[in-house]
Each structure stands twice: as structure tokens, then as C-alpha cells.
Amino acid sequence: MRGEFLDRQDIARQFSFRRPAALLSQLAGEVDAYRLTHKLLREAGTRGLEVYDRTEVSGIDTGNDGVELTTGDGFRIRARKVVFATGYETPEYLDQKIVKLKSTFALATSVVHGFDGWGEDQCLIWETAHPYFYLRTTSEGRIIMGGADRPFATAHNQDELLSRQSERLRSQFTKLFPRIPIDVDWRWGGTFGETKDGLPYIGTASQFPHGYFALGYGGNGITFSLIAAGLLLDLFLERRNPDLEIFRFDR
Numbered sequence: 001m002r003g004e005f006l007d008r009q010d011i012a013r014q015f016s017f018r019r020p021a022a023l024l025s026q027l028a029g030e031v032d033a034y035r036l037t038h039k040l041l042r043e044a045g046t047r048g049l050e051v052y053d054r055t056e057v058s059g060i061d062t063g064n065d066g067v068e069l070t071t072g073d074g075f076r077i078r079a080r081k082v083v084f085a086t087g088y089e090t091p092e093y094l095d096q097k098i099v100k101l102k103s104t105f106a107l108a109t110s111v112v113h114g115f116d117g118w119g120e121d122q123c124l125i126w127e128t129a130h131p132y133f134y135l136r137t138t139s140e141g142r143i144i145m146g147g148a149d150r151p152f153a154t155a156h157n158q159d160e161l162l163s164r165q166s167e168r169l170r171s172q173f174t175k176l177f178p179r180i181p182i183d184v185d186w187r188w189g190g191t192f193g194e195t196k197d198g199l200p201y202i203g204t205a206s207q208f209p210h211g212y213f214a215l216g217y218g219g220n221g222i223t224f225s226l227i228a229a230g231l232l233l234d235l236f237l238e239r240r241n242p243d244l245e246i247f248r249f250d251r
Contacts, residue, residue: 002026016117017176019127030124030136033222060093060208067210081236085214085225088191093208096249098201099217103156104131104192105165106146109182113141116179125176132219133172143182145169149192156189165189193217200224202231202247212236213249 006014006022041051059070060082069077084090088101115122115137125135131149138144148165156162166187173182194217195201201215202224212232216224227243234241245251 014119015176016179024123028124031222036222062208062210079210081210081212082208083212083214083232084208085228087215087221088193090213090215094205095207098249099193099195099215102149102151102192102194103154103161103189104146105148105156105162105169105187105189106144107166107169107184107187108138109143110185111141112143112180112182114180115177117177118180133169135173135176142185143173143180145173147172154191156191162187162189192219197251199251200228200247201249202228203235203244203249205249 002025004024004026006024008018008020011017011019011022041049045051056072057069058072061068061070066078066080067082069079069082071077084093088099122137125133127133127147131147133145133147135143135145146169148168150156150161150165166184170182170184173180198218200217200220201213203213205211205213212235214225214228214232216222216228218224227247231241231244231247235244
């Protein structure tokens, strides 16, 4: 992967802020996660996938030769294997505590008319502080920023806290880019999960002998989901893959 180390002087030349060092990568991508997900589902539907949106699974029974799922409406689905890719709701199915849930916050600005101090290409910026802070632009000229995490998974439901943390994000942005005036059009919060080592959990858990897990925690869910797809396919086809050791539950 092409990358470049930036020292303090390099950052000062390209940006309006100062930091001791940074890594600048030329190989990256930005996507609209909502549109990407729906397009992937539509494409998979042309290849035989059946999608049942807003269908709650209320019961899971494991037998010797497979698994039976019961929906909230009382329907039953039988399968050889089941994949858990339900994100932050999955730990309720597991005995071990594998993730720490937090509330995270984000906002989107109105269209801005200049990016003075943001370098030539308005690269995505990720500051790996605690809590982290990330910035990106959109094709129409808006700025999206997020971070300001709080330790409680449902804290983002509090209007007062949402307002306060959004203002914190805005203040962080203004310190980095004092020459870019912004107005906030939208702000929101949600649940975010972190593991102790920053890695996802992919593979099997002893209490679900017919279950596979794809839990892409840590802010890299799209990348980890692609990795999980390959690893779980190998599991299903009984092909050995040493990379499963990296993401196993008992690591």
C-alpha cells in the first residue's frame, strides 16, 4: 500500500493545523454505506438471496444437524448453518463479554464553498486520539465529522448530550480549520463498539456449534466484513485458513 510519513513541517505545509506526525495513504476509498448495502443486497437478490427486512428472530434452537430460527411472527426457518452479523446486538447470544459499547456522535454541515487549509484533495482525516475524531467531505461539498464518544451505549438518546457533543465536534473542527466557516445541517448519535485489541471477532463460538459470527467491531466494519466473508466461506467449505486464528473468540 502506498503511504507517506508526514513530520511536523510536512503537516504545516499542507494543512492549517499542527501535529507531531501523520501517515498519508494514497490507497483508500469513501462510500455511502447505506447505498452500498442496498446495492449489494439487490445484486445478491439476482443470485438467489432472499431478503426479509424488519423480521425479528425471537428464538434460536440448535440441533445435531442444524439450527431452527423462530421469527417474531411465529414462522420457522431451518438451516444447516446460521451467520450472526448483527453487530452490537449479538453479545446477548454469547456468554463471554467481547465488546465494550459506547455512544458516538456525528454531524453533517451545509455545503461549504472552500476548503482552505485542508490540503489539495481534502483527504479523509482520522485522528487516533481517545476519543477519536474523523473528518471527510462529500461529493456535494458537505463535511461529515464524528467522534466525541461517551462510555454509555444509550447516552446518544439524550437530546442535551447530543447537542453538547455535537458542539464539541464543531469546536474541534474549528480549531483544525479556522478558515472554513461551517453551519450544521444534521447531527445524530449511535452505538459504537470496541474490543480490547481493536480486532473483530470472526468464526465460531462453542455455545453455537452451527453458528458463524462476523462481528466487525472497531470502526473498520466494511473492511472486516469483506475479510469475514472469505473466512466464513472457507469454514463452510471446510477449507483450512490460518487467518481464522487472528480473529478467534478465545484469542
